[in-house]
Amino acid sequence: MDAIMNSSPIIPAVAVPEGAGVTVYRTIGSPALRDHDPFLLLDHISSNNPDDYSAGFPLHPHRGFVTFTYIIDGHMVHQDDMGNSGDLGPGSAQWMKAASGVIHSEMPQQENGLLRGFQLWINLPAANKMDHPEYQEYSAEAFPIVETPDYTLKVLIGRFADTHAPIMDNSTDVTYFDVHVQPGKHFQHRLPAGNNSLLYVFEGSGQFNA
Structure with a gap:
């Protein structure tokens, strides 16, 4: 589920078929939340069934936006018409500025x-x-981690206090964290005035704004 930080509605993820029949779980870009400027879409990939993603996401175009792909478990094998190719493993990420146009493919693979x-x-x-x-x-090692008794935070885009991610994009000014809060503890972060933000809870449960 999502919690939008300024007004705090709960937006349930909707199962959506994509690629060659793959199911993703969409919040931003769904009928309940068409966009959340500057965010156009947020898809959650999650399965322990090896058949769910075997068809993958064959060649398809992107234009006019950035895609940020973050893998927590498993792999994403990819290639594009710029000659790039690779294998995103656990904890790694891809930043692709499609801008004037890119054609690429993404083929998910399970691990364990x-x-x-x-x-x-x-x-x-x-x-x-x-x-x-x-x-x-x-790679996973490229992203700095902030550890406290209350939480562990990986800085994926932008910065957290004095810790800077390897991805800093001045044209979008996006910040993206992966936060693991310890049981019974809390995480607090002050956002800039007028900032459009969201919290996506994908494991466990908790309270927002107490």
Whole structure:
């Protein structure tokens, strides 16, 4: 489920067929939340059935936005028409600025019976929609981790206090954390005024704003 931080409605994830018949779980981009500027779509990939994602996401185009793919468990084998290819493993991520246009494929694979991850679409400003496409892949070790007695936080995009992620994008100014809160503890983070934000709970349960 999602909790939108400024008004806090609960947005349930909706099962949506994508690719070659693959099911993803969508919040942003669903009928309940068409967009959440600058976010266009958020898909959650999650299965312990090896047949669920065997067909994958064959060649398809993107244009005018950024995709950020974050793998928690399993792998995502990918390639594109810019000549890039790779295998995103557990904890790794891909930042792809489609801009003027990219054609790529993504083929998920389980590891130890698990496949979990997310893909976020981030709209580009009008001035950047026809930029030259860019691509970068990051290993799990590339992302700094902040550990406290209350929580463990991985900084994926932007910064948290004095800790900076390897991905800093001035055109979208997005911040993205993966936070694990210890049982009975809490995590608190102050957002800039007017910031459109969301909290996606994908494991466990808790309270928001007490």
